[in-house]
Amino acid sequence: MNLKLELVVLPVSDVDRAKAFYEAAGFRLDLDKAVSADWRAVHFTPPGSECSIIFGKGLTSAVPGSTQGLYLVVSDVEKARAELVGRGIEVSEVFHDGGGLLFHGHEGGGITHELEGQGRIAGGHPDRADYGSFATFSDPDGNGWVLQEVTQRFPGR
Missing domain, CATH: 3.10.180.10 (2,3-Dihydroxybiphenyl 1,2-Dioxygenase, domain 1)
Incomplete structure (x- = not known):
């Protein structure tokens, strides 16, 4: 099914x-x-x-505003962020996680983003690893969106 x-x-x-x-x-x-x-x-x-x-x-x-964590997968998070900003949307700076999650054999980057104040590190993932770079924005009510950079999906996706 x-x-x-x-x-x-x-x-x-x-x-x-x-x-x-x-x-x-x-x-x-x-x-x-x-x-x-x-x-x-x-x-x-x-x-x-x-x-x-x-x-x-x-x-x-x-x-x-109670809906949070709506992921929009993009091939280039910097470019997607710039396009939204150019359209007048307020978007966070690009960040990666520093919460100590193991990600592709590297400490300090997860496959989901951390909330504001929970270990975000400025800039994209140091290796630009898939699933590791993010930016966030909200609609006028506060419904929360996440841009996540993915160029090659995990197997089975």
């Missing part, structure tokens, strides 16, 4: 503000449909992604 993640619901407080943010970030608008004053769905897909996001009114009871 194949199970493909294709849609993630994001909780937002202001649908139009979130729509403007994701348009500015370069996500493709797939749908903006309101069927009543109490229900509206806005659907976006990140460039090159098979998984999309949806937000709106009447879609979720989750607290706006």
Whole structure:
């Protein structure tokens, strides 16, 4: 059985503000449909992604901004960061983890990022190892995104 993640619901407080943010970030608008004053769905897909996001009114009871750790895999984290910054998105500087995780035989770099203040080291992974360099940004409600550099996937991916 194949199970493909294709849609993630994001909780937002202001649908139009979130729509403007994701348009500015370069996500493709797939749908903006309101069927009543109490229900509206806005659907976006990140460039090159098979998984999309949806937000709106009447879609979720989750607290706006409570979705964290949405990973966008990129082949060049510096370039992806620069493009988002050029689009007016506030993005952290590129960093790698210093939490002592063993990664490709090297101490000090994991396959997932550390939270702010938890061992982030400025700059990309020293060996530019796959899965080792990150940058983060948030939408206006605080839903958290991670850019992660991967040029060669682990086997089986």
